[in-house]
Amino acid sequence: MQIVHTIADLRAALATALAGRGRPAFVPTMGNLHEGHLSLIRLVRQHGEVTVASIFVNRLQFLPHEDFDSYPRTWEADCAKLQAEGCDILFAPREADLYPEPQTFKIQPDPALADILEGEFRPGFFTGVCTVVMKLFQAVFATTGGGTAVFGKKDYQQLMVIRRMVQQFALPVDIVAGETARAEGASGGLALSSRNGYLSEAQREQAIALSRALKTLAEAARQGGNLAVLEAQAMQALRAQGWEPDYLTVRQRGNLLPPADATTGELVALGAARLGGTRLIDNLEF
Numbered sequence: 001m002q003i004v005h006t007i008a009d010l011r012a013a014l015a016t017a018l019a020g021r022g023r024p025a026f027v028p029t030m031g032n033l034h035e036g037h038l039s040l041i042r043l044v045r046q047h048g049e050v051t052v053a054s055i056f057v058n059r060l061q062f063l064p065h066e067d068f069d070s071y072p073r074t075w076e077a078d079c080a081k082l083q084a085e086g087c088d089i090l091f092a093p094r095e096a097d098l099y100p101e102p103q104t105f106k107i108q109p110d111p112a113l114a115d116i117l118e119g120e121f122r123p124g125f126f127t128g129v130c131t132v133v134m135k136l137f138q139a140v141f142a143t144t145g146g147g148t149a150v151f152g153k154k155d156y157q158q159l160m161v162i163r164r165m166v167q168q169f170a171l172p173v174d175i176v177a178g179e180t181a182r183a184e185g186a187s188g189g190l191a192l193s194s195r196n197g198y199l200s201e202a203q204r205e206q207a208i209a210l211s212r213a214l215k216t217l218a219e220a221a222r223q224g225g226n227l228a229v230l231e232a233q234a235m236q237a238l239r240a241q242g243w244e245p246d247y248l249t250v251r252q253r254g255n256l257l258p259p260a261d262a263t264t265g266e267l268v269a270l271g272a273a274r275l276g277g278t279r280l281i282d283n284l285e286f
């Protein structure tokens with residue numbers, strides 16, 4: 001695996017590896033890689049000739065009170081995992097490589113999609129995500145005529161926002177969605193996330209309550225009844241177990257708007273809640 005830090009070195013490495021044939025398959029990450037990321041690597045490599053992963057903890061998508069400084073950075077372990085998965089190129093820009101000057105031009109995503117749910121509780125989050133993803137796409141795909149990038153369904157709204165950005169800017173990037181990887185054993189079913197590392201052993205076992213609450217909400221929604229009432233009940237049930245929920249809600253897939261009728265159609269239940277100091281998100285398509 002070749003490790004590069006600058007955009008120029010990345011493009012040179014891609015030119016050599018592709019040798020004029022095929023396109024790259026790309027997985028952007030913020031590092032602290034777990035099985036969820038590795039499953040995305042395995043998925044995306046089927047969609048391109050050269051597999052590229054990036055590791056960059058993107059300051060722009062963190063609010064001032066959030067965990068940018070303490071976000072887990074596990075460089076050696078991440079490199080070993082990517083190497084073992086057969087990743088061809090690791091792009092690990094330093095902050096000055098990606099943001100050589102203050103990033104005053106930003107991607108402003110559609111507020112109808114980006115200012116709800118995560119965007120409501122983390123204002124500016126999707127501006128930060130879209131801006132860095134646009135920069136990463138430029139770095140990886142500008143000289144290769146495009147390619148494929150994978151995003152996990154665990155960050156469901158992020159996947160929708162990126163899809164819409166790619167569509168509106170007609171970017172030559174095919175977006176592939178990866179299924180959420182889940183823990184086995186005592187915390188079985190817990191969606192894998194770098195932030196799970198903040199949980200104690202006891203909290204990890206408790207954390208499965210979020211995905212259970214989404215399943216219960218989805219089943220109740222399918223039976224009919226007032227959705228707002230069902231959502232409030234789901235939040236109350238989580239609160240009773242010591243959580244602080246931001247939202248538990250049923251939405252239409254794709255546009256993430258509330259459905260007129262939840263008994264039918266392609267829907268998704270999404271939730272975000274804090275357990276101790278740790279904010280977790282999860283979702284369930286139904």
Ligand code: PAF
Pocket residue numbers: 028029030056058061129132133155158
């Ligand atoms: O999902 C993530 O890890 C990040 O939001 C991403 C897409 C790598 C952008 O920083």
